[in-house]
Amino acid sequence: MSIAFKSLPDIILEPMIRNAIAEDLGQYGDITTRAVIAADTTYTARLNAREAGVVSGMQVAEITFLLIDASLQVTTHIADGQPCKSGDTLMTIHGSATSILMGERVALNFAGRLSGIATMTAAFVAETRHTTARITCTRKTTPGLRIVEKQAVLHGGGFNHRFGLSDAILIKDNHIAAAGGISAVLERAKAVASHMVRIEIEVDGLEQLAEVLSKNIADVVLLDNMETKTLKRAVKMVNGALITEASGNMRLDRIGEVSGTGVEYISSGALTHSAQTLDLGLDF
Amino acid sequence: MSIAFKSLPDIILEPMIRNAIAEDLGQYGDITTRAVIAADTTYTARLNAREAGVVSGMQVAEITFLLIDASLQVTTHIADGQPCKSGDTLMTIHGSATSILMGERVALNFAGRLSGIATMTAAFVAETRHTTARITCTRKTTPGLRIVEKQAVLHGGGFNHRFGLSDAILIKDNHIAAAGGISAVLERAKAVASHMVRIEIEVDGLEQLAEVLSKNIADVVLLDNMETKTLKRAVKMVNGALITEASGNMRLDRIGEVSGTGVEYISSGALTHSAQTLDLGLDF
Amino acid sequence: MSIAFKSLPDIILEPMIRNAIAEDLGQYGDITTRAVIAADTTYTARLNAREAGVVSGMQVAEITFLLIDASLQVTTHIADGQPCKSGDTLMTIHGSATSILMGERVALNFAGRLSGIATMTAAFVAETRHTTARITCTRKTTPGLRIVEKQAVLHGGGFNHRFGLSDAILIKDNHIAAAGGISAVLERAKAVASHMVRIEIEVDGLEQLAEVLSKNIADVVLLDNMETKTLKRAVKMVNGALITEASGNMRLDRIGEVSGTGVEYISSGALTHSAQTLDLGLDF
Amino acid sequence: MSIAFKSLPDIILEPMIRNAIAEDLGQYGDITTRAVIAADTTYTARLNAREAGVVSGMQVAEITFLLIDASLQVTTHIADGQPCKSGDTLMTIHGSATSILMGERVALNFAGRLSGIATMTAAFVAETRHTTARITCTRKTTPGLRIVEKQAVLHGGGFNHRFGLSDAILIKDNHIAAAGGISAVLERAKAVASHMVRIEIEVDGLEQLAEVLSKNIADVVLLDNMETKTLKRAVKMVNGALITEASGNMRLDRIGEVSGTGVEYISSGALTHSAQTLDLGLDF
Amino acid sequence: MSIAFKSLPDIILEPMIRNAIAEDLGQYGDITTRAVIAADTTYTARLNAREAGVVSGMQVAEITFLLIDASLQVTTHIADGQPCKSGDTLMTIHGSATSILMGERVALNFAGRLSGIATMTAAFVAETRHTTARITCTRKTTPGLRIVEKQAVLHGGGFNHRFGLSDAILIKDNHIAAAGGISAVLERAKAVASHMVRIEIEVDGLEQLAEVLSKNIADVVLLDNMETKTLKRAVKMVNGALITEASGNMRLDRIGEVSGTGVEYISSGALTHSAQTLDLGLDF
Amino acid sequence: MSIAFKSLPDIILEPMIRNAIAEDLGQYGDITTRAVIAADTTYTARLNAREAGVVSGMQVAEITFLLIDASLQVTTHIADGQPCKSGDTLMTIHGSATSILMGERVALNFAGRLSGIATMTAAFVAETRHTTARITCTRKTTPGLRIVEKQAVLHGGGFNHRFGLSDAILIKDNHIAAAGGISAVLERAKAVASHMVRIEIEVDGLEQLAEVLSKNIADVVLLDNMETKTLKRAVKMVNGALITEASGNMRLDRIGEVSGTGVEYISSGALTHSAQTLDLGLDF
Numbered sequence A, B, C, D, E, F: 001m002s003i004a005f006k007s008l009p010d011i012i013l014e015p016m017i018r019n020a021i022a023e024d025l026g027q028y029g030d031i032t033t034r035a036v037i038a039a040d041t042t043y044t045a046r047l048n049a050r051e052a053g054v055v056s057g058m059q060v061a062e063i064t065f066l067l068i069d070a071s072l073q074v075t076t077h078i079a080d081g082q083p084c085k086s087g088d089t090l091m092t093i094h095g096s097a098t099s100i101l102m103g104e105r106v107a108l109n110f111a112g113r114l115s116g117i118a119t120m121t122a123a124f125v126a127e128t129r130h131t132t133a134r135i136t137c138t139r140k141t142t143p144g145l146r147i148v149e150k151q152a153v154l155h156g157g158g159f160n161h162r163f164g165l166s167d168a169i170l171i172k173d174n175h176i177a178a179a180g181g182i183s184a185v186l187e188r189a190k191a192v193a194s195h196m197v198r199i200e201i202e203v204d205g206l207e208q209l210a211e212v213l214s215k216n217i218a219d220v221v222l223l224d225n226m227e228t229k230t231l232k233r234a235v236k237m238v239n240g241a242l243i244t245e246a247s248g249n250m251r252l253d254r255i256g257e258v259s260g261t262g263v264e265y266i267s268s269g270a271l272t273h274s275a276q277t278l279d280l281g282l283d284f
Helices: A009-025 A033-038 A058-068 A095-125 A146-155 A172-181 A180-191 A206-215 A228-238 A253-260 B010-025 B031-036 B058-068 B097-126 B146-155 B173-179 B182-191 B206-217 B228-238 B252-259 C010-025 C031-036 C057-069 C097-126 C146-155 C173-179 C184-194 C204-217 C230-237 C250-258 D010-025 D031-036 D060-070 D097-126 D146-155 D174-181 D183-190 D207-217 D226-239 D252-259 E010-025 E031-036 E058-068 E097-126 E146-155 E171-179 E182-192 E207-214 E228-238 E252-259 F010-025 F031-036 F058-068 F097-126 F145-155 F171-181 F180-191 F206-215 F228-238 F254-260
Strands: A042-051 A074-075 A089-096 A132-134 A169-171 A199-205 A220-224 A242-248 A265-267 A282-283 B042-049 B073-076 B087-098 B134-136 B169-171 B199-203 B219-222 B243-247 B265-267 B282-283 C042-051 C073-076 C089-096 C132-135 C169-171 C201-203 C220-224 C243-247 C265-267 C281-284 D042-049 D073-076 D087-098 D133-138 D167-171 D199-203 D220-224 D243-247 D265-267 D281-282 E040-048 E072-074 E089-096 E134-136 E169-171 E199-203 E220-224 E241-246 E265-267 E280-283 F042-049 F073-076 F090-094 F132-136 F169-171 F199-203 F220-222 F243-247 F265-266 F280-283
Touching: A009 A095, A009 A146, A009 F010, A033 A199, A033 B169, A033 B173, A042 A095, A058 A074, A058 A089, A058 C201, A058 F042, A089 A095, A089 E040, A089 E199, A095 A132, A095 A146, A095 A253, A095 A282, A095 B173, A169 A180, A169 B031, A169 D226, A172 A180, A172 A199, A172 B031, A172 C184, A172 E171, A180 A199, A180 A206, A180 B010, A180 B031, A199 A206, A199 D252, A206 A220, A206 A228, A220 A228, A220 F180, A228 A242, A228 A253, A228 F145, A253 F010, B010 B058, B010 B097, B010 B146, B010 E010, B031 C097, B031 D133, B031 E031, B031 F097, B042 B097, B042 F010, B058 B073, B058 B087, B058 F058, B073 B252, B087 B097, B097 B134, B097 B146, B097 B282, B173 B182, B173 B199, B182 B199, B199 B206, B206 B219, B206 F220, B228 B252, B243 C057, B252 B265, B252 E280, B265 E072, B282 E228, B282 E252, B282 F228, C010 C057, C010 C146, C010 E010, C031 C097, C031 D167, C042 C097, C057 C073, C057 C089, C073 E146, C073 F220, C089 C097, C097 C132, C097 C146, C097 C281, C097 D174, C097 E031, C146 E182, C169 C184, C169 D031, C173 C184, C173 C201, C173 D031, C173 D097, C184 C204, C184 D031, C201 C204, C201 E228, C204 C220, C204 C230, C204 F243, C220 C230, C220 D174, C230 C243, C230 C250, C250 C265, C265 D133, D010 D097, D010 D146, D031 D097, D042 D097, D042 E146, D060 D073, D060 D097, D060 D243, D097 D252, D097 D281, D167 D183, D167 E134, D174 D183, D174 D199, D183 D199, D183 D207, D183 F031, D199 D207, D199 E241, D207 D226, D207 E182, D220 D226, D226 D243, D252 D265, E010 E058, E010 E097, E031 E097, E031 F171, E031 F180, E040 E097, E058 E072, E058 E097, E058 E252, E089 E097, E097 E134, E097 E252, E097 E280, E097 F171, E134 F097, E169 E182, E171 E182, E171 F097, E182 E199, E182 E207, E182 F031, E199 E207, E207 E220, E207 E228, E220 E228, E228 E252, E252 E265, E265 F010, F010 F058, F010 F145, F010 F169, F031 F097, F042 F097, F058 F073, F058 F090, F058 F097, F090 F097, F097 F254, F169 F180, F171 F180, F171 F199, F180 F199, F180 F206, F199 F206, F228 F243, F228 F254, F254 F265
Parallel strands: A132 A265, A169 A199, A199 A220, A220 A242, A242 A265, B134 B265, B169 B199, B199 B219, B219 B243, B243 B265, C132 C265, C169 C201, C201 C220, C220 C243, C243 C265, D133 D265, D167 D199, D199 D220, D220 D243, D243 D265, E134 E265, E169 E199, E199 E220, E220 E241, E241 E265, F132 F265, F169 F199, F199 F220, F220 F243, F243 F265
Antiparallel strands: A042 A089, A042 A282, A074 A089, B042 B087, B042 B282, B073 B087, C042 C089, C042 C281, C073 C089, D042 D087, D042 D281, D073 D087, E040 E089, E040 E280, E072 E089, F042 F090, F042 F280, F073 F090
8 A cells, every 4th residue: 555644735735845945036036047047958857865864855845846847857766755875866857957956955955854854763763673662753843844844754664743732632740730730630631622632641750650540531641751660660550551652861772772661652852853964965 | 232133023033933833733722731721820931951052042932922922921031142051041931821831842942943053053163263264054954944043053153155046146066067167157147147146156176266266256156075275275276356165064073174274154054954952941 | 710721822813813804804994984984983882692692702703803903992791602691792892983893794703603603502512411422513614714613612512523634533434445444444544643643433333333343443433324222232332442422413303312322422513514693783 | 608707716716715625634634544545546426415406616616626636537517506406416526535535525515505505595586586676695704705605695596795895885874873864974975985886875764765865875775674564665765766775684484575575685694694504415 | 074084904004014024124134234233223213205295105104114113103294195395204203223224115115106196196186176077096006006006096185996806897898899789798797796886888989878878777987088079078978877987098288178078087097007206215 | 048037937926926916806806707708708819019118027917817817828929128119019818808808907017017117227228338337226116016126127128236125235324324434334244244245335425435445345335426527536436446336316317427437337216116107908
């Protein structure tokens, strides 16, 4: 079955991409290219990987070029979610040189960043291979780019957390404090929440976890900033009654150990806020 | 004199920030907070640094909170462009707990990223202290965030390159090839360019540089991917006739050496595409 | 505790309201009022109920008047979610006559429609009083008004279903057919779904229900177009293993009977697509 | 001659439809369909009427599907303004199953509502068949949907009133009171009104009507909340000097009688604010 | 009575003004002022007339400054629609120098252009003083500025024609030809037109005029490109049965003569497409 | 080589053109044409010049027609930047009569205004033929139309000044006064300006000019409101050290004389704020 889940409808992506194109073109467009390159020059450009990784951003890059010039011929060779080696050609673009040069930087800025996220996610996922733990992102994404950064996490083999504040309930320490404790906060949430919305609650110790379990309201428990030993005990306490998620300082070198605790999800903000750009270039 | 140059008018920043808020609030807002926290709860929240760095994004964070709730009282303690230590309180926000929690993540996502850029820029700038070389950014910015990322470079003590494709001419290797060489491309640019627009041209060797110098048209020369020794010779050849800029693989550990060549500008895409987020948090 | 869950942040509502104001003002504004009423005339206007019901749309009406003229003094007497009798004054608006007349129709069009939905919902809810069944809406809302129509359902005492296509999984007959049956479709969903997203599946008979139960993947089952007798058997089969929701032709006169089956949720598109406008007027 | 008057240019409708699609797709699109249906599945879907009525919204439904996926093949079988029987296929859509399922709910929400308005209008019009009276709508429309609701009234055989506040003058009781009476208000309107703008004035009795007639300024008189007997006398008094419009509590069961008074237009807000959705469905 | 008819609600004007500000500020704002003027410098600036005329654009200029900086104190001394002499101060702005300099050019570009239109209109109106003829504009306005240009015509003492294509019917020669003649075209228009919409028809000779009169459908007749003698005969033929409007090559030096024919309206595209900018400046 | 520099990417122009179309279509479109012309009528329309000039706005007119109806066949016969004689056909449009009539006024309003600017610019340029002086525009453009007005100046043979406040530094008298003199202001500018931004400074006398020259920071000097004799001396003083620009009351009859002074650029706001519309018409 094809990977439809890992692509998005163009109508969702286009406003974000138009915004990025407008930002780079400015009010007057590419004054260099228009000044020095004959309007009828055509190019075949190759979007090449200069290091190995996992590809993301090809759908975005393709839309970028086509919004600028619908007559460009764009062929993707390595699709979003696939691995690439250094030197691989990910995409070929053929047509007006002016159009290709106008889109080059925007396409590369997207694809480099998104492939970086997919690549970092894949590295985290690789550490969990011996287990059934899943890697998931957070809301620590780049303002304005959340939809594509979350897709990039999927492309890297990870899973998505809630999209934003309105699609799931996640009760954190501040909520618990303000509401007067775990039992009170869970009852309040249950009283108004839609039956189509999951409820997750953050706990920082086993005592809190016990209270969460006793209420039988939450769907997911966020085990925050726990040592591996404590995590293992927490997972045991939960014993399948809730989905378990570990978070807090989840560095790559700790993922193997944490995934061995039996926790189901490991979430990391670093996937989206600290991934290194994958080195890509456009060659003519 | 105050640092007006390093802030932007609110009317420019607001659309970007509204977009980011809408992304996180989704269609229904913060369903957790609305479910569990009494509407009249008030907080005093502190935006604290959890590591040392150079601050950026305070103006953006303040606008974020005020767009969500104009009655919040926001006080900035460490302004954009100033250094911070771990534990410093950068900003205090007082008012509706619901409003503060709604804005928390957006404000942190901006401020963490921008302070990361300012901090990395400051590290580059520190390497040039013994010289008059200036650090400058590129167009390798996050799509949609260029205005604030370029400000963050200023906050770190760097300088800005052109904003986008329409405010300056930068002739690269592809342009030179398509136009039939350096002399031809410079003449074409001169023939149509506004007198208010600077012309920069990229060269990859001293022979090209000699041709650029002989034409006396360009304002700036981009010395691309040169070894330090070659850079030194290039600067000497230019001898003040043009502004010199070095680019290509400008890692932090090379900046000191490069700035010693006498080159006036050193540009690095890493400042904006590979800065690590500065660790900030909101404490109640 | 105040009803924060039943209000929305202004920043979410404003674009929808601006759009409605622009629609009514047209390109030239209220040419009647500007022609015949002196600019300094002030009014005190009362938004009155002309029939009994449950109020919704007061927050929207207030924002409408304030977007047109921030100097208007708007006081809400009967808040969203409260019952009203014929003759009750819901809101008082004091200030420029021109401004009030400009906002009158937009405010009434919103408030009449939304109060109609709240009132119809309350009638459905009243039929469930002897049980713990909850009334919920669907996606059969007015294009462009979903956020406020779903709030109106809350104001009437109902609950919300998923907001749209992206915040929960709801597997319908077409999906089941295309995917090759219930087991296959549930496994596919589980393989990719976020742990923060609920999965609901529609069944039209007890055989399908048995298969759903055996897979232990779904959170919610939609019991579609079943007779009351069948519904009762279905609820018994489920026995708390899943959340149960009844839908399909849920007319007011059937709600009492259906809620007696033990089903937890009863969903009705009629709440939003066929509610009668509540008769409201603005009196000066 | 074709019914161009009853359709609108796509460029006017598209922003409204894009808004509705964005509302339903949310930030992540149709996560159910993408998860469980293979991306290359194709469907032929039929938009069928499940009750008899007058069709409206086919142009809007077609644009909806094509904005989501320009490669869909959409054929309209029963055009806007034509009657349908229960079971009739109004439109066929062929192509990507994913695309059709993404557009289904938005298309149905529009078409059901608009066909409901056209159907109710046709019922009103049928009551006037023995006369030359025309049925017309008001500004009591759904916020954001006025353009298509007014079209739906045309599709049902009715006529449109002014679009909004800026395209015609309609002087109501509050205007008369504030301006110091009928003569004064009409003179003020005449003093500034464009010659391309009609002037209508509301009267609630024959004395006011006499004053309106004596001024010879208005084009149209709104006979508000009059009994049939009074209406008949009013029409006689006017004797063709003005266009006559009856309004106020114009229920379907009264239209035949009212249209027999010789009044030229009968306006009803119920057409747009209280029409029942026509039952339509998409079958695969 | 105050001149409310000649001002527009801010909510209508703001999007146009925001667009103009964004155009001038560009992506980075006023880099000159931010670079060289201390952020806390305050100015009192005077918007002065450098030639005599009729003022328009003060409302727009005030909104411009306040959108840029809500803390500016703006006082209008000579309101829209009033005459000014060379040297008159029209408006005073006090506050941040940076803010005033950012808004200066946008405010002047609007006010100079609009005052030019008001001034030219007043010159046309002066030529009609001995008659009851009214001067009116056309749709030959600057794309994007129609609302304020039509207001400027009011400020100059003129009247407005229809706003655009959707608020009145104006049947021109091409419509007549395509529909098969005057009688046919008028009957088609009558068959579908709203009773709230005026119908105007263009004629280029007395024969056509006679046909228009015989149909008794149109409200207004456009007497196009007629010599004064013919115009006089046309007005006589009409004899008050229709509103008369003369158009086509209505130069200032011909207005006196044309207004003497008894024609009620004289329309001129030159008012909006060829008015000279009034010379205004901002002095500190 | 083709004139790519004088055209703009469609993606930049479309928002401005959509805005203009929306303004003219209003909320309901062309009610005249839809009422009286059969929907399947086709036309061939010719956009003809009714006076001689230089053409601009053909790209904009073409986009206008195609945005309204992508099936129209549009052929440009005389491209932007080319001269036309009275009677020349500039463009042919073939297709739906309704579509052509909907776009007619917007296309003509753009093309008439822009061709007027190109024509006036060409007249200025003609006066400089005996020299190397270049004619350039200012920021005194129509709000919202700067991009196309600046293109029109190029089409007339002129050059562009900076686009807006953010793409170049232009230090005026107020800046100099506020910063404490020419030397101070130039040093401040140099301290923060990007190396990709030109610095221009206005001087009103030779003493100021001497100070500018002595600082060796500015790229361009604006010689404001100088008599021809003084200009000549200024150019001599500069002696190629800076680019020279003359401004202030640069009427057509003075251009020949001014260009003879050796000044390199002559800027005139009149090109964009006071050009007469070129008389164009659409004939069927």
